[in-house]
Amino acid sequence: MIETIGVKREFRTGKDTVSVLKGVNLFVNKGEFVAIIGPSGSGKSTLLQLLGGLDVPTEGSIILNGSTMEAKTEKQRTIFRRRNIGFVFQNYQLLPTLTVHENIVFPLHADGKKVSEYDVQKLLKAVDLKGRDKWYPHELSGGQQQRVAIARALINQPDILLADEPTGNLDRRRSSDILDLLSKFHSERKQTIIMVTHDMFAAGYADRVVLFKDGVIETEVRREEDDYAAFLSRFMA
Amino acid sequence: MSVKHSLLALLYENPGHGYELKTGFERLVQGMWPLNAGQVYSTLDRLERDKLVESPGYDEKDRKLYVITELGKRELWDWLKQPVARSLLKDEFYFKYLCADLVDYEEKQNMIQKQKETMIKDILALTQLKKQMNESQQYSMKMLIEGALLHLEADIKWLDMILQD
Ligand SMILES: Nc1ncnc2c1ncn2[C@@H]1O[C@H](COP(=O)(O)OP(=O)(O)OP(=O)(O)O)[C@@H](O)[C@H]1O
Ligand SMILES: [Mg+2]
Numbered sequence: 118m119i120e121t122i123g124v125k126r127e128f129r130t131g132k133d134t135v136s137v138l139k140g141v142n143l144f145v146n147k148g149e150f151v152a153i154i155g156p157s158g159s160g161k162s163t164l165l166q167l168l169g170g171l172d173v174p175t176e177g178s179i180i181l182n183g184s185t186m187e188a189k190t191e192k193q194r195t196i197f198r199r200r201n202i203g204f205v206f207q208n209y210q211l212l213p214t215l216t217v218h219e220n221i222v223f224p225l226h227a228d229g230k231k232v233s234e235y236d237v238q239k240l241l242k243a244v245d246l247k248g249r250d251k252w253y254p255h256e257l258s259g260g261q262q263q264r265v266a267i268a269r270a271l272i273n274q275p276d277i278l279l280a281d282e283p284t285g286n287l288d289r290r291r292s293s294d295i296l297d298l299l300s301k302f303h304s305e306r307k308q309t310i311i312m313v314t315h316d317m318f319a320a321g322y323a324d325r326v327v328l329f330k331d332g333v334i335e336t337e338v339r340r341e342e343d344d345y346a347a348f349l350s351r352f353m354a
Numbered sequence: 355m356s357v358k359h360s361l362l363a364l365l366y367e368n369p370g371h372g373y374e375l376k377t378g379f380e381r382l383v384q385g386m387w388p389l390n391a392g393q394v395y396s397t398l399d400r401l402e403r404d405k406l407v408e409s410p411g412y413d414e415k416d417r418k419l420y421v422i423t424e425l426g427k428r429e430l431w432d433w434l435k436q437p438v439a440r441s442l443l444k445d446e447f448y449f450k451y452l453c454a455d456l457v458d459y460e461e462k463q464n465m466i467q468k469q470k471e472t473m474i475k476d477i478l479a480l481t482q483l484k485k486q487m488n489e490s491q492q493y494s495m496k497m498l499i500e501g502a503l504l505h506l507e508a509d510i511k512w513l514d515m516i517l518q519d
Contacts, residue, residue: 289504289507290500293500293503297484297485297488300485300488301488304485317474317477317510318477318481318503318507321477321478321481322481340478345478346471346472346474346475346478347471349474350467350470350471350474
């Protein structure tokens with residue numbers, strides 16, 4: 118379960134304070150697949166960072182599986198994240214000095230867990246990167262790096278997957294494979310997924326679509342509602 | 355025609371009777387194209403008349419059996435070999451778009467908008483179906499759905515294009 122209560126986030130740049138999130142109230146049940154859509158700069162990535170415990174709100178509260186994130190120290194949040202959350206960054210954020218294999222198993226290593234080579238190979242195959250184990254991020258294309266980031270987010274079989282445009286740099290074929298993979302994790306493991314996307318086809322996998330605008334949730338609609346298609350038609354190109 | 359050739363393909367390995375072919379066909383299309391028994395029998399009659407199949411007799415339950423002939427196999431190969439052209443006007447919506455101008459249809463924008471919504475509904479339904487095909491490992495059907503999704507993507511781009519003018 119994920120809940121945000123009146124979440125605000127302000128940033129200081131020089132003398133100015135910019136208010137990026139202006140009171141976000143979001144409730145996501147365990148096992149739900151939610152797509153967040155909205156214009157560039159509306160605060161989607163900022164919210165995802167907060168949900169992932171990578172940042173804390175200026176005001177308001179974030180509760181993940183019953184734990185209040187802003188009450189934790191940074192170290193506690195990091196540990197919590199490693200055990201419960203898979204995070205796919207919009208700009209991948211692979212560690213440049215580590216190989217593909219090392220990047221993928223990093224969350225397990227950091228948590229002192231054993232690595233199952235079988236699981237790693239299975240994931241590498243699922244993201245179509247078989248045989249690239251020893252490559253370094255700078256030797257990979259943007260789309261390939263994105264797929265490494267997805268494998269890394271899934272390796273610890275997290276309860277919660279937060280994915281920031283996970284198919285943004287992929288061709289339709291690969292993007293479809295990745296979405297099928299996420300959807301498989303979602304249905305087999307009752308994983309909760311929150312995915313930021315601009316892609317109607319990606320949103321087609323979700324149970325609910327949340328429209329973000331100017332730092333707040335403008336509206337949301339569930340798949341079973343009659344106006345789901347009309348909503349997507351209006352807000353997605 | 356696709357039913358005719360599908361029946362030939364279903365008979366390619368083994369002889370079969372009408373009911374078997376009906377269920378075989380429905381399995382092939384994952385139940386998305388129900389055939390009635392009459393359609394199957396009339397198609398088989400025509401195939402037999404054209405010597406593409408023949409009957410070696412009846413099974414123990416007195417059901418007429420069919421086998422594919424050499425001529426039938428050749429017909430099947432020829433059909434597989436022929437590429438299929440896409441016709442520009444195969445889509446009924448294209449006609450609505452052309453005819454709306456003829457009658458100065460005031461609701462044209464709305465008509466396009468509704469069409470887009472319908473296609474999005476199709477995307478949602480196909481995405482669900484694709485999940486099922488993934489789970490049951492129906493690879494060919496899954497790839498057909500991928501193809502249909504790509505077509506829908508293009509259709510939606512086009513609808514957005516004509517919505518703007
Ligand atoms: N650390 C920061 N310092 C100052 N401003 C920031 C910071 N992080 C984000 N912002 C501002 O917050 C706003 C929202 O950014 P965010 O990355 O959340 O948008 P987004 O909805 O993810 O957009 P996109 O679709 O382009 O990825 C932007 O105007 C950005 O400049
Ligand atoms: Mg972003």
